[in-house]
Amino acid sequence: MTSRRLSRFLFASPWVLSFVIFWAFPLLYSLWMGFTDYRLLSRSGPEWVGFDNYVALFSDSDFLNSLKNTFIFVIGTIPVTTVIALALALLVNREFKGRGIFRSAYFLPWVTSMVVVALIFTNLFQRGGYIALLAQMVGLDVPTHGFLYDSSTALYSIMAMDVWMAVGYYMLIFLAGLKAIPDELYEAAEISGASSLRQFFTITLPLLRPVALFILVINSIKSFQVFVEIFVMTKGKFDTSTVVYFIYETGLQTQFKFGYASAAAYVLFVIIGLFSLLQFTVIRRRQPLW
Amino acid sequence: MVRSRSIVGSIVHYVVLVAILAVMVGPLVWMARVALLDKTATLSPDSLLSTAVTLQNFIDLFTQSGMARYMFNSLFVAVAVTVGNIIFCVMVGWVLARHRSWFTRLLFVSVVIVLMIPVHIVIIPLYLICLKGGIYDTYWALILPFLINPIGIFLARQYIETIPPSMEEAARVDGASEARILFTIVMPMAKPAIAVLGVLAFITNWNSFLFPFILTSSESMRTLPVALAMLQGHQAIDWQHLMAGSTLAVLPVLALFFIMQRQIVSGVTAGGIKQ
Amino acid sequence: MKRVLILAIVVLLAGATVSAETTLEWWQFWTDPAVKPVIDSIVTEFESAHPDINVNVTDLTWSNGHEKIVIGFASGRGPDVVELGSDWIAQFAASGQIADLTDDLGADTAGFQGWDMATYEGAIYARPWILGTRVVFLNRDHLTLAGFDTTWLPVSFAQFYDAIHRIDSAGRSQGIYGWGSNTAEKHRLYKKFLPFFWSYGAQIFTDDREYCVLSSLMAVEALKQYKKLHDLYGYVDSQRGIEDAFLNGNVGVILSGDWLLKRIELEDRDINLASTLFPGPQYPGRSFKGGEFLAISEMSDHREEALTFIEFVTSPENQLRFCKANRSANPSSLTAQQDAYFQDNIHLQTFIKQIQFAKHPPVDPDWVYIEDEIEQAVEDALFGDGLPATALLKAQQQISEIMEQ
Known part of the structure; x- marks a missing residue:
């Protein structure tokens, strides 16, 4: 029996080690760094400065701007992604020939590397590129130097790309949710003569609530951390810098201000935490939201 | 909810489906088209209709840049991490599935916590840990932190819970060691879960950019996505070569996607791939 | 042991x-x-x-x-x-x-x-x-097309702007732009702006390094002129993109380094190239x-x-x-x-x-930050909604703060 107990600890140890070294310790380490002046380039080691970094962050226009862009990104993409994903899910939920093909094709962007997607869209968003051509065809104004070289369109272009990439994934999750709704509910509604629109609002939507919550939470955690596409497409130029880009730039690029960057990371950490909490409480409430 | 619909209705349905299909797959088709275009050709939307095909861009990548090395790095790291994930996640998942004690409860809480933690918070500390631990810019930095991951543990635990423990108990009665039970009984039975978490681990790490980018600095340590992102910032690269490199990054994933679609979908809907 | x-x-x-x-x-x-x-x-x-x-x-x-x-x-x-x-x-x-x-x-x-x-x-x-x-490269064929003599080269800002204007008006209908203008690329954009800035007599710091004087009248004038070139005649792209366009005959005048000569030679480019010193109000100006x-x-x-x-x-x-x-x-x-x-x-x-x-930029340990602020000002004026004067003033305040620390 003791050897069984021992082996249990032994088998769990990879996770314990990984948790301590790569998660728990870093979490505390960066919390501490956030309260210090710590730069790689200075010869003195980290120096305790209390809340100085946090105070400085909130008067740093670069940081505030990156915070603003991050919020625009999150608030702009999440509803659009969620609604389109739900629409796609409803579209492919019916029985029809070739359903599997369409479902996989819609999901394909998600399994592609973000770097590759960002490179492709950098090309598509160029002046004289495909998207400019399509925009012209429907009579939209096209920025003269391309979508990514213009502060009024760059961030929104990247957001559009992210929606394109993510809808297939959230569609799959909605599909799983739809499958879990018992057919009898619809049959009963059919008998009582409810229109399909009414069925959608009284059966489908309310029962998808937990799935929607899941989607909102994971999508916002992910979106708050947007970085790779910014790095590849604009390097934070044209008013596209986000908080994680700011962390990269101040912490790891040329400046190596670890303390300052860690403080910025913690601000985002708290925001993500509060945002998730908010979503939980709002969606958990029983009143209909839609 | 099967319902009869008119022919017109289903035609409209298909038209909408195909239009969306074009939007979703179009950019990838464009990538492949540009990759196969001669490097002297001027890019324009009309290029899509061109029928000229050359593999020269791919050949250039292998002969004139470190493409072979980048691909090897990506493959090596992704395979190592996948193998690690399969062994360790099943190991821990098994413990979590079979025992209820303060210890396993604590473990489970830690797994859930890590699932929720935004990874951006560890960027700076992980960088410093690797730097000070002397593994910065080595394969270790790209492998060690990712050898075991909470999603994999979660998937393994969930699956193993559905298997009755009778076989394991029988083996125990026969005097088999715990390690033997794990490798000869649990692992083979957990194959479906292993396929799911393995393919997820592979794709996630093959595609990964952030950590390989932050934890390495030598050109020879770059993985494919890092190399592609760096090439783009470089002066002397054209779209044809960049898209050829991108195609190389997409092809293995595409192949896996067609072979193991069911596993990918089930893993992903359980909260899988963290991009 | x-x-x-x-x-x-x-x-x-x-x-x-x-x-x-x-x-x-x-x-x-x-x-x-x-x-x-x-x-x-x-x-x-x-x-x-x-x-x-x-x-x-x-x-x-x-x-x-x-x-x-x-x-x-x-x-x-x-x-x-x-x-x-x-x-x-x-x-x-x-x-x-x-x-x-x-x-x-x-x-x-x-x-x-x-x-x-x-x-x-x-x-x-x-x-x-x-x-x-960096020196000025011009496409001689474009100059000829715009009506200039076969040996003419600009020796003042007035002539330089005039050449760009005339190349652009003669060529725009055929897709020829007067001026290759850099997009907001880190470490590249400011290097293009500073020659204008210096040639108009502006300075980043006072000679004793006590004060940042980034938003002097000369500096504002420089940014205004730079923006004008960008807005009216600019083919805007990355440095690489501008050079491609220049070598393909789509841009008349660019500012570039010796690597362009290397490209022309190695890629065997066919271009009727002219080069000259960066002009100023008088000849010559100050390059980077x-x-x-x-x-x-x-x-x-x-x-x-x-x-x-x-x-x-x-x-x-x-x-x-x-x-x-x-x-x-x-x-x-x-x-x-x-x-x-x-x-x-x-x-x-x-x-x-x-x-x-x-x-060259001031030899200063904080140059990376200073550079960033200058680049941000140029970016604001060119691509955002900042006016040259306010953008430079904002950068000047930021740089002064960096200097105080």
Whole structure:
């Protein structure tokens, strides 16, 4: 029996080690760094400065701007992604020939590397590129130097790309949710003569609530951390810098201000935490939201 | 909810489906088209209709840049991490599935916590840990932190819970060691879960950019996505070569996607791939 | 215990054999297949001339070389000799990571250009190697099309703007733009703006370095004119994109470095090229200059050997070999500049002349931050909704704050 107990600890140890070294310790380490002046380039080691970094962050226009862009990104993409994903899910939920093909094709962007997607869209968003051509065809104004070289369109272009990439994934999750709704509910509604629109609002939507919550939470955690596409497409130029880009730039690029960057990371950490909490409480409430 | 619909209705349905299909797959088709275009050709939307095909861009990548090395790095790291994930996640998942004690409860809480933690918070500390631990810019930095991951543990635990423990108990009665039970009984039975978490681990790490980018600095340590992102910032690269490199990054994933679609979908809907 | 003993003996023995030979760690950035062989053969020749010194070359890349150097110094596993870009010298000098070479190089300054960029707070920290500057390139065919004489070149801002305007109006219907304007690319945009800024007489700091005067009237005028070129005649793209467009005949006038000559030669481009010094209100104006320098780590135990090596690499003959391979136009050695290779090429001559009328950014450890603010101001004015005056004023305030810290 003791050897069984021992082996249990032994088998769990990879996770314990990984948790301590790569998660728990870093979490505390960066919390501490956030309260210090710590730069790689200075010869003195980290120096305790209390809340100085946090105070400085909130008067740093670069940081505030990156915070603003991050919020625009999150608030702009999440509803659009969620609604389109739900629409796609409803579209492919019916029985029809070739359903599997369409479902996989819609999901394909998600399994592609973000770097590759960002490179492709950098090309598509160029002046004289495909998207400019399509925009012209429907009579939209096209920025003269391309979508990514213009502060009024760059961030929104990247957001559009992210929606394109993510809808297939959230569609799959909605599909799983739809499958879990018992057919009898619809049959009963059919008998009582409810229109399909009414069925959608009284059966489908309310029962998808937990799935929607899941989607909102994971999508916002992910979106708050947007970085790779910014790095590849604009390097934070044209008013596209986000908080994680700011962390990269101040912490790891040329400046190596670890303390300052860690403080910025913690601000985002708290925001993500509060945002998730908010979503939980709002969606958990029983009143209909839609 | 099967319902009869008119022919017109289903035609409209298909038209909408195909239009969306074009939007979703179009950019990838464009990538492949540009990759196969001669490097002297001027890019324009009309290029899509061109029928000229050359593999020269791919050949250039292998002969004139470190493409072979980048691909090897990506493959090596992704395979190592996948193998690690399969062994360790099943190991821990098994413990979590079979025992209820303060210890396993604590473990489970830690797994859930890590699932929720935004990874951006560890960027700076992980960088410093690797730097000070002397593994910065080595394969270790790209492998060690990712050898075991909470999603994999979660998937393994969930699956193993559905298997009755009778076989394991029988083996125990026969005097088999715990390690033997794990490798000869649990692992083979957990194959479906292993396929799911393995393919997820592979794709996630093959595609990964952030950590390989932050934890390495030598050109020879770059993985494919890092190399592609760096090439783009470089002066002397054209779209044809960049898209050829991108195609190389997409092809293995595409192949896996067609072979193991069911596993990918089930893993992903359980909260899988963290991009 | 036994093992430790054996280990100690092995280490001692190893130390004893190495002590006869010194190994220098050299970190450098040249990996281009055109120049790498020259670097390698310079090293081999040095080693055979100094049998007691080995040189171990580590290649860095521009995308993260700076990071590697910082980490190398911070972790104590850095190089003995390192190639530094001119804007990094102050940073490493101020943090005490590269050695003060004033006493070693001070007597030797006459034959070389570029010392100003390697001097921080009165002390010399590095030896100039290969310098670089930007000159004006024009497409002669476009000038002719716009009605200019076959030998005409602009010698003042008025003529320069007029040329761009006329090329643009004559050519826009055929897709020819007057001016190649940089998009907001980090480390590239400000290098294009500063020549205008300096040529109008503006300065970043007062001469005593006490105050930032980024938003002077001259500076605002410079940014206004730069914006006007951008808005009215600009083909806006990355540096690479602008150069492509210029070489394809879609842009009439660009500001670029010697690498453009290299591209034209290596890619066998057919272009009717003209080059001239950057103009100003009068002739000539002030262009941007920078360069590659060789510095020695403060922690190096082989300072003498490192100095010998640096001298060898930057000798006039070796600079000449390097420049010929890389098509670099600005060796720091004045002797090398006298070579027929430079004297016979009209475009290389433009570069050699231009560097005498070029400025470099202030040698300041905080330059990376200052640069960022200037670039942000230009970006705001060009791509955002900032007015030149307010954008510069905002940057000036930010820079003043950086200076106070």
